[in-house]
Amino acid sequence: MKVGILQVGQVTPEVLVGIQEGLVKTFPDTTVAIIKDVLLVPQEAFDKKRGQYNSNIILSCVKAYSSKKPEFYRILGVADVDIFSSGLNYVFGEAYVPGGAALISLWRLKPVFYKEKPNLVLFLLRAQKEAIHELSHTLGVGHCPRSMCVMHFSNSIFDTDRKQSLLCDECYLQAAIAISNLG
Ligand SMILES: [Zn+2]
Ligand SMILES: [Zn+2]
Numbered sequence: 001m002k003v004g005i006l007q008v009g010q011v012t013p014e015v016l017v018g019i020q021e022g023l024v025k026t027f028p029d030t031t032v033a034i035i036k037d038v039l040l041v042p043q044e045a046f047d048k049k050r051g052q053y054n055s056n057i058i059l060s061c062v063k064a065y066s067s068k069k070p071e072f073y074r075i076l077g078v079a080d081v082d083i084f085s086s087g088l089n090y091v092f093g094e095a096y097v098p099g100g101a102a103l104i105s106l107w108r109l110k111p112v113f114y115k116e117k118p119n120l121v122l123f124l125l126r127a128q129k130e131a132i133h134e135l136s137h138t139l140g141v142g143h144c145p146r147s148m149c150v151m152h153f154s155n156s157i158f159d160t161d162r163k164q165s166l167l168c169d170e171c172y173l174q175a176a177i178a179i180s181n182l183g
Pocket of ligand 2: 144145146149150151152167168169170171172
C-alpha cells in the first residue's frame with residue numbers, strides 16, 4: 001500500500017519523518033511518502049467557544065485532498081492544533097473506517113502539554129502510535145480489547161503511553177489482509 005503523509009498547518013519536519021518510519025515498520029508491503037504540499041488548517045474548523053478545531057472538518061479536507069491524489073491508497077494528515085470531535089472533549093485523531101483518509105493531532109502528544117519536560121523520543125513514539133492507530137482504522141481495523149495493542153482506544157495520554165506501538169496478532173492479520181486486498 002502506498003501511503004502519503006500530509007502536513008496540515010505548521011508541523012516540525014522531524015515528526016513527519018518519525019511517523020514515516022513507524023508506519024513503514026508496522027505495515028507489510030507498504031511505502032510511505034511525505035507529501036511536499038502543505039494543507040492549510042481550514043479556519044472554518046475553528047470553534048471559537050471551545051478554542052479548538054473540529055476534527056471532522058479537517059479530516060474532510062484531507063479526504064478532499066486525497067481524492068486529487070489517486071496514487072496514494074491512504075493519506076494521513078498530521079496537524080498540530082487541538083482537535084475535538086462531537087461528544088468528546090478532545091481527540092488524538094480521527095479516520096474513515098474504512099476509507100482513504102485519516103488525521104492525527106500532535107497537540108496533546110507533547111510532554112510540555114502535561115507540564116512535563118520536553119522529550120522528543122517520547123513525543124515521536126506517541127505520534128507513531130496514533131498514526132498507526134488511525135491508519136489501521138482506514139483499513140477497517142476496529143478498537144481492540146487488549147490494552148497493550150496499538151488499536152486499544154486511548155481515552156487519555158496514559159492509555160497511549162501504556163500501549164505498545166504494535167498491532168497485536170489479530171489486528172495485524174486484519175490489517176495485512178486489507179492491504180493485500182488493495183492489490
Ligand atoms: Zn480509534
Ligand atoms: Zn489488537
